[in-house]
Amino acid sequence: MSARRPQSSVTIADVARLSGVSAATVSRTLANPEIVTEATRGRVMQAVRDTGYTPNAAARNLRQRKAMMALVVVPDIANPFFAEVLRGIDAAISAAGYGLIIGNLGNDSEKEAAFVELSRSGQVDGVLLLCGHILKGRGASLEDAGVPIVAACEAIPGAAFPQVEIDNCGAAQAAVAHLVGLGHRRIAYLSGPAGNILDAERCRGYRAALVAAGFELNPRYEISGDFTFQTGAEAARVVLAMPAAERPTALFAANDEMAIGFLKAAQAADLAIPRDFSVVGFDAIEYAEYCIPTLTTVSQPRREIGAVAGRLLVKLMSGGGGLEASVVLKAPLLRRDSAGPAPAVR
């Protein structure tokens, strides 16, 4: 218990010597206690306790050609959206006995190459991508690593591995249809960054809802943002600068952060929400519940996305299952207080 030498010095040979058996038997006892005799098991376990022995991971990995480790690549760990997804992933991965390395991209291409190397060098047995693209290293891509891959949250079109996502287009359409149902006729869309797949899908749903309602699409109502609070606030200024007659009465933002930025800036300009203007977001981040008014938004089953993706990866890493299909989860609209009847019809 007390004067234990540092791990580095205790090897399986030490335990074998102390318990009077071979290294092979120590190894077996630790891996499969029930296949040795009770007496052997007792002596080995005691020696393990006495020495504080822990198997060396490098030696084991080298021999077994397996690291019992998965890597999840997050685009930006500062984005609170991913925390709950990570929890779901972690639960699934841990339950299967694997460790989880969280890799934060943070818009750094060095890191991207580093994660490819991590995979190619055999340090992880599988990779879960939350970043919407396949990692590229110098002269090699993640796919060259030969480990199973699963993508979640941001779909990667045409990828040859399973993906877990929500129906972004359908959920966006439902959100905008809700505004239509409240009597809004002029509805704006606040976009994510150009080229982002989530934005593309949500925009498609926005347009589909308008078309379904028989409205014309007005390009001026499609305001460009980049998922940050700041562009949300800027969008409020854009909307307020429009002549009253053609100013939208509602806005659907491609994520909550922008919706909240819009909300704050609009309120600061004395626009009452939802009396004068309605706002709907996307994601249902924690803070959307604490806004005044609370934000009407699309709720993503974040933990489940993670859990499903984690389980898929585990199956692939264990060599089980062939080509797993992709999974599309439901993302219901949470009707809260930021969206109300259109001013004209109230």
Add this chain to the structure above:
Amino acid sequence: MSARRPQSSVTIADVARLSGVSAATVSRTLANPEIVTEATRGRVMQAVRDTGYTPNAAARNLRQRKAMMALVVVPDIANPFFAEVLRGIDAAISAAGYGLIIGNLGNDSEKEAAFVELSRSGQVDGVLLLCGHILKGRGASLEDAGVPIVAACEAIPGAAFPQVEIDNCGAAQAAVAHLVGLGHRRIAYLSGPAGNILDAERCRGYRAALVAAGFELNPRYEISGDFTFQTGAEAARVVLAMPAAERPTALFAANDEMAIGFLKAAQAADLAIPRDFSVVGFDAIEYAEYCIPTLTTVSQPRREIGAVAGRLLVKLMSGGGGLEASVVLKAPLLRRDSAGPAPAVR
């Protein structure tokens, strides 16, 4: 470039054969290109490219007894406070050529034991603790792993390794002194969870400021919270339930999340801030800037905390430096809009 076999099958022997040298020379070329002849270097590098060879990490780690990997243990990755600290850590660790594993505790003791195992099994060369305590596994503690440890953010009293923190007590005292300077006489404190070191220090600073101002400490003004938004909102109800004559006119919260929860709930109850009541937080999380009014708060140099801690750990992992001293960084008060003159003296 194209038909590359999966990494697992290409070994240093393959590269050696293809380039007509020994495995030892391939190893040297990759580790120290300048010590081989130019001709050798060219042939080896070409063979590396042709085969898509990447050294096997397990074999290298086993031989070198080093994993070139650090572990940072975060109490809860959902807490946005840590994102910027992690960025600082990552920058320092990466710059030294080490990889970084982010371990999320998430209040799960299984994970704690798993991280101890990770360290004891030789998979990491050093550990950075942001969780305020030394990890315990089953029958072994992190300290038994024999790898260097550094703590940051939450100090671990009496620990034998270097720590990086801010002067929580002094910063809290300055925050409360600011309220005193604005004429407030009845100032409440909203605490963190019982036993938390950050709470203890910040409470100490709160009391010191009151004592320095010649005020009496009133236990009823010390409201207990747990760092969450929700307890902040509850505290507003507690304060509002006090008789007007003895109700505090200002509150210092031990973190921003609670300060914002308080702010929202107080405003929902028609308390005007800062006209009727002043609020000061601690941390300067991103959202504190987006509140209405913007939150007066203590700004922690989060990125620098991470960078300094990361560099300390690198030094220890590289075997350099003896007993590094602990570091205490400055945390200035950001005077924004949520704290104003006390109602009585306005």
Add this chain to the structure above:
DNA sequence: CTGAAAGCGCTTACAG
């Protein structure tokens, strides 16, 4: 049920 031996893929003294 257990042991002796091979081998996982590297790196590094040791010679030359």
Add this chain to the structure above:
DNA sequence: CTGAAAGCGCTTACAG
């Protein structure tokens, strides 16, 4: 500057 050989600490057929 380069190669042959040992060895890092495990696990696992192969025998018995």
